[in-house]
Amino acid sequence: MMSLCLFSMVSMVWGSSPIKGNQAPGFFRLMVGEVEVTALLDGSISFEPAILRNTTPLLIKMLWDRAGILSAEAPASVNAFLINTGKKLILIDTGNGNGSGSESSSLLENLRESGYQAAEIDAVLLTHAHGDHIGGLLNRNGERSFPNAVVFLSRAENDFWLSAENAAKVRPEKRKSFARVRAIAAAYQKFDAWKTFEPGTELFPDLKAEAAYGHTIGHTVYLLSSGRQEIMFVGDCIHNAAAQFPRPSIGVRFDVDITRAIETRIALFARIAREHLLMAGAHLAFPGIGRIRAEGRGFVWLPVTFGPVKTGK
Numbered sequence: 195m196m197s198l199c200l201f202s203m204v205s206m207v208w209g210s211s212p213i214k215g216n217q218a219p220g221f222f223r224l225m226v227g228e229v230e231v232t233a234l235l236d237g238s239i240s241f242e243p244a245i246l247r248n249t250t251p252l253l254i255k256m257l258w259d260r261a262g263i264l265s266a267e268a269p270a271s272v273n274a275f276l277i278n279t280g281k282k283l284i285l286i287d288t289g290n291g292n293g294s295g296s297e298s299s300s301l302l303e304n305l306r307e308s309g310y311q312a313a314e315i316d317a318v319l320l321t322h323a324h325g326d327h328i329g330g331l332l333n334r335n336g337e338r339s340f341p342n343a344v345v346f347l348s349r350a351e352n353d354f355w356l357s358a359e360n361a362a363k364v365r366p367e368k369r370k371s372f373a374r375v376r377a378i379a380a381a382y383q384k385f386d387a388w389k390t391f392e393p394g395t396e397l398f399p400d401l402k403a404e405a406a407y408g409h410t411i412g413h414t415v416y417l418l419s420s421g422r423q424e425i426m427f428v429g430d431c432i433h434n435a436a437a438q439f440p441r442p443s444i445g446v447r448f449d450v451d452i453t454r455a456i457e458t459r460i461a462l463f464a465r466i467a468r469e470h471l472l473m474a475g476a477h478l479a480f481p482g483i484g485r486i487r488a489e490g491r492g493f494v495w496l497p498v499t500f501g502p503v504k505t506g507k
Contacts, residue, residue: 219307220300222481223503226472227420229400230278230503232308233474233481236289236301236330240267241434247445247452254437261436268434272326273482274301275427275474276308277418282316282398286416286427287476288330291339301330302339315343319397321429322410323347323355323375324448327476331378338381345382346397348405349390351412352379406431406462408455409448415462417471425472425483431459433477439463440492463493472498 220235243254243266258268277284289301302312318340320328333339354360356379361372382388391397393405393414406415409430416427432438433446442460445452466473467488475482484497 220304220480221308222483222498222500223308224483224498225503225505226418226425227423228280229418229420230505231418231425231474231483232276232278232310233483234274234276234289234301234304234308235480236272236274236291236299236304236326239270239272239326239477240265241270241446242267245446245448246434246437247447247449248456249437249441249444253441257437257440260440263436268436269479270433270435270477271480271482273474273476273478273480274330275482276305276310276315277401279398279401283310283314284317284319284398284401285315285340285343286319286474287321287327287429288318288339290326291328291330291332299330312340313342315340317398318343318345319401319403319414319416320345320347320351321415321427321476322413323351324410324430325371325374327429328375328378332381336377336381338385338387344387344389346389346391346403348403348412348414349392350407351410351414352390354411355379406458408451408453408458410450413458423472424469425474426462426466427474428462428466429476431455431462432475435475435478435495439486439495440490442492464488467493 221232223230223232243251246254272289274289275286290299305312318331331339331345355372355375361369379388391403393403396402400419402417403414404417406413413429415429415431418425437444442463443456445456449455463486467486470485472483472485484495486493486495
């Protein structure tokens, strides 16, 4: 009887703690040479097998099974990355944002949790102009989320999305994307804070823009160098890690030129593996930073591990 009473008392104690249900703030940082890089989580998404191209359902199933994806859709993240050079705060991409009424964006919240404020950002570098990369530039009121930042977009990407002629050629439901880019650009152009560039431009010391076309007309990657370390911010050169690392020849339906996107990915990944660069991806599982190793006809993803920030001080 005594043991039964004790068991009941212990059960009551254990049952008194409710499930918390919340997660740690979505930021992760590491040093690249003397530069601090902070990964910022904007949100989570998922990809259905039907988005993948140049493959077969059987191959997708095999690759997803190998990666332990047992659900109907593959989870992914929406990541942005903050660079602190010591002199400038530079944000690469901005996530979905809340400009369309979405409640899922957590970029600004995680930026604050990481110790920075939106008004401190000096520059925003966009890999391309899809909504999950530029949406965070405006708030719900159509105002600039980063009031003191200058936004940079490749000239090819800018000219495509701001063209009324191009907007008129697409299906009506696609015109919303063109209108969104125009609204975002106009909000920053009003303050002379919207700039374009050509590939190969060093936008800031040791931070270079490089063409990585295929996913979009002017898709851009950014290479940051500091000391003997380098990191490549690859944007949407990859969407589904389970499929596109082992089989980089697999494309996605979001690519405007799948053949070129595949060629770009294979060449870029070969370089990243060969030169032992760090890599940061917009849709890789948060924090989306790691290295890759060439293996067979593809690559193996080697994500960073959580640990203390080694500043060298």
